[in-house]
Amino acid sequence: MGSKIGNKERVIAPTQNDCIEVRGARQNNLKGIDVDLPLGKLTVVTGPSGSGKSSLAFQTIYAEGQRRYVETFSPYMRQFLDRMDKPRVDDIRGIPPAIAIEQSNPVKTSRSTVGTMTEINDYLKILWPRIAHAFCPSCDREIRPETAQSIAEQVFRHFERSRAERSRRRRGGQAFKSRCKAQR
Ligand SMILES: Nc1ncnc2c1ncn2[C@@H]1O[C@H](COP(=O)(O)OP(=O)(O)OP(=O)(O)O)[C@@H](O)[C@H]1O
Numbered sequence: 444m445g446s447k448i449g450n451k452e453r454v455i456a457p458t459q460n461d462c463i464e465v466r467g468a469r470q471n472n473l474k475g476i477d478v479d480l481p482l483g484k485l486t487v488v489t490g491p492s493g494s495g496k497s498s499l500a501f502q503t504i505y506a507e508g509q510r511r512y513v514e515t516f517s518p519y520m521r522q523f524l525d526r527m528d529k530p531r532v533d534d535i536r537g538i539p540p541a542i543a544i545e546q547s548n549p550v551k552t553s554r555s556t557v558g559t560m561t562e563i564n565d566y567l568k569i570l571w572p573r574i575a576h577a578f579c580p581s582c583d584r585e586i587r588p589e590t591a592q593s594i595a596e597q598v599f600r601h602f603e604r605s606r607a608e609r610s611r612r613r614r615g616g617q618a619f620k621s622r623c624k625a626q627r
């Protein structure tokens with residue numbers, strides 16, 4: 444459990460570069476290692492079993508991010524939150540609030556993903572339809588919502604065009620061909 448002494452107010456120095464700076468990590472078998480992890484990038488920690496990957500990723504970096512996040516709540520709120528042990532590390536700078544997904548999936552369904560477990564999916568479901576542009580597979584024209592106004596304008600444009608086509612045909616031009624067969 445997080446110690447009472449560890450909760451006292453302190454100033455966290457901002458990071459120099461855009462990265463998480465871990466200094467002197469000694470959790471479990473880690474040998475006082477220093478690591479810089481770039482923020483906003485995907486970092487992979489690999490190595491043999493028992494080499495200390497989880498000790499670094501979960502028990503050090505995530506534990507510290509979680510601990511600092513919990514510290515932002517009032518002492519009353521803190522009693523309801525899960526708290527992790529303070530990691531054995533000299534200093535960590537530039538650490539944002541963290542979430543961690545471990546290798547064992549507690550939800551046994553094929554439809555459960557990182558997105559559903561973290562509930563990020565709920566936001567993505569709102570985001571995708573708003574930023575997406577759909578195109579007709581037959582004529583490549585963009586699919587857009589129509590209003591009475593926009594439909595009326597298209598009808599007028601169409602008759603303008605057919606009138607022009609008719610007069611061209613009378614002068615021996617090609618027959619009018621719609622761009623989109625699928626729409627008929
Ligand atoms: N809670 C713990 N208390 C004491 N020692 C631990 C604890 N968790 C891990 N260790 C020890 O720390 C060392 C590193 O373990 P760690 O789980 O970090 O390795 P790992 O690289 O994640 O391995 P794996 O690939 O099997 O997940 C091991 O010797 C392990 O026995």
Ligand SMILES: [Mg+2]
Nearest residue numbers: 493496497498
């Ligand atoms: Mg592990």
Ligand SMILES: [Zn+2]
Nearest residue numbers: 579581582623
């Ligand atoms: Zn079309």
